[in-house]
Amino acid sequence: MITQNDAIPQAADQTASQEQLLSNLRALATRNPSLVERLCWPVNNSHILTDPVSGKTLYQFHAQHLELDISDELLQATSEGLPDHQDIFLFACGLGEQLADIVKKFPDRHVTVWERDPWLLRLALSRYDFNAAIQDERITFLLGIDLLEAVKKIxxxxxxxxPILQAVYAPEWWFVQEENAVSPPFAAVAAGELFVDDIIDSLPEFGYSPWLLDFRRLSLEELEYSIEKLKPDFVFSTNYQNGLAEFCHKHNLPLLCWEVDPHLDDLRVKGEAARVLSYFSYNKANLARLSRSSFNTTRYLPLATNPERRFPEQAKTEAAFPVAFVGSSMVQQVAEARQNFLSLYERTASAQEQRVWPGDTLLQAICEDQARDFTRFLIPDSLQTRVPHFYQNNQQQGTLNAVMLIGEIMAAEKRLTYLNSLSDIGVHVWGDPGWTANITEGVHWHGYAGHRNELNSIYSSAAINIDISRLYQMEIIPMRVFDILACKGFLITEYSDELASHFLIGVELETYKTIGELREKVRYYLANPERRQDIASQGYRAVRERHTIRQRLQVIFDAARIQQ
Known part of the structure; x- marks a missing residue:
């Protein structure tokens, strides 16, 4: 079974000075009381962590943990070569060391500093004494949406x-770099996982300037403040967040939502809020369930690729890796899903069911059932057979879906089992450190794959790319499929009828149904490079002609009647 790596980042230890923060805020209140009020609004800080080994501050960015602390050498390099007698603009305050360094080195210069994250700005104000510089008006602080009005002057x-946050804040960096980026109409894009970057890249082609808003981390007050300043034509969200439709309805904004990932909780829309929502899902199986939850306008829309981001990279050597897989070990998801299931079962199962089937025993039995056959999704029947009342109640009114929680645990087990089965052939894996505790000899972990050209290079240079479907969504076509083909990579993925309706099997990509068939086809195509190269070329042509994000956005805008 999946085991967890011990060296997992912990919640940040708030050792910064509360007195220093209050001193800076008092000074700032004399210059910009509105900003002080915004900094006092509640904010989610769960993404700021501490490395348990080094003690350094980490920023959780997607699946990665980025070190925020800037070294003295890098700090020195960032402020070299500045022209004399000009104001300075600092893009992203971070923990404040760059700002403190600039104020010290250039005491006669005015510095404008912007930060997306209210919590990081609070941390900077609690670590360094900017009191005098604020009082002397040598620093102007900008937060979030403030960049919009100031960018032309900046x-x-x-x-x-x-040096670290520029990449994290890429959407706002685009606003700073692009001359025409601040022109309306605007579109508010809800922050989320990697797919969001592709939406932001594509929206300007439709005439919209995208602005990222983090609906999960920012306070309701900051969100409303931002919407008032931005005045977007609509809100676009990849994956739905409960409460988002109600927020958009309150502000009379159309909400376009494209579901691109599985969700483990119960999605709901209240009353009239459903009228502003146009919902598109990559999973046909979700549409009927969503319509029962007051999602009135739902449509199927498969995933796609962004050819401006995913394209062939010249391989350094021919077939640099025999077999490659890029993806999460799911170790953290397994731990969370297990804890959530056991807590859910303890709270909602009847006393009789818990006597017969204690939570740990039940979970182990269901996982063992599923592990015997990964070609079928057995968890729903296994759970219903053992605890029928718990199953029925959960499916009808549960806020967390018990089937999906166990499905997440066994999706990770399936991924590990399939990759380890190829260890004698040689598999190269990119992803989080959770892989190190679970892979066998012959499976080689390379760390995280960069999400730009490095990922393209992996997909392009591998002889064979592998995709393994999640147990509970074996009919969907993952984004990985489209991205690999866009990089002209050869792909062997798990067969589904939905896949066969969008691609020519054996012509544009290859498929398998069992571990045995996967091993057989891996060996065959390693021995037949011309055959796999021909299929890779056909797959590349297919995604560029039929499966781009721009084409999917066209479908969304046409269906939602959004002006372009």
Whole structure:
């Protein structure tokens, strides 16, 4: 079974000075009381962590944990070569060390500093004494949406960017760099996982300037403040967040939602809020369930690729890796899903069911059932057979879906089992450190794959790319499929009828149904490079002609009657 790596980042230890924060806020209140009020609004800080080994501050960015602390050497390099007698713009405040360094080195210069994250700005104000510089009006702080009004003036100043957060804040960096980026109409894009970047890249082609808003981390007050300043034509969200439709309805904004990932909780829309929502799902099986939850306008829309981001990279060597897989070990998801299931079962199962089937015993039995056959999704029947009342109640009114929680646990087990089965052939894996505790000899872990050209290079240079479907969504076509083909990579993925309706099997990609068939086809195509190269070329042509994100957005805008 999946085991967890011990060196997992912990919640940040708040050792910064509360007195220093209050001192800076008092000074700032004399210059910008509105900003002080916004900094006092509630904010989610769960993404700021501490490395348990080094003690350094980490920023959770997608599946990665980025070190925020800037070394002295890097700090020195970022402020070198600045022209004399000009104001300075610092893009992303981070923990504040760059700002403190600039204020110290250039005491006669005015610095404008912007930060997306209210919590990080609070941390900076609690670590460094900016009191005098604030009082003397040598620092102007900008938070979030403030960048929009200030960006034209900022472009006239020398720009220093935070060496780590510039990539994290790529959408706002685009606003700073692009001359026409601040022109309306605007679209508010809900922050989320990697797919969001592709939506942001594509929206300008339809005439919209995208602005990222983090509906999960920002306070309701900051969100409403931002919407008032931005005045977007609509809100676009990849995956739905409960409460988002109600927020958009309150502000009379159309909400376009494209579901691109599985969700483990119960999605709901209240009353009239459903009228502003146009919902598109990559999973046909979800549409009927969503319509029962007051999602009135739902449509099927498969995933796609962004050819501006995913394209062939020249391989350094011919077939640099025999077999490659890029993806999460799911170790953290397994731990969370297990804890959530056991807690859910303890709270909602009857006393009789818990006497017969204690939570740990039940979970182990269901997992053992599923592990005997990964070609079928057995968890629903296995759970219903053992605890029928718990199953029925959960499916009808549960806020967390018990089947999906166990499905997440066994999806990770399936992924590990399939990759380890190829260890004698040689598999190269990219993803989080959770892989190290679970892979066998012959499976080689390379760390995280960069999400830009590095990922393209992996897909392009591998002789064979592998995809393994999640147990509970074996009919969907994952984004990985489209991205591999867009990089002209050869792909062997798990067969589904939905896949066969969008691609020519054996012509544009290859498929398998069992571990045995996967092993057989891996060996065959390693021995037949010309055959796999021909299929890779056909797959590349297919995604560029039929499966781009721009084409999917066209479907969304046409269906939702959004002006372009």
């Amino acid at each position: 472009r006239k100043s020398p720009v220093i960017s935070h």
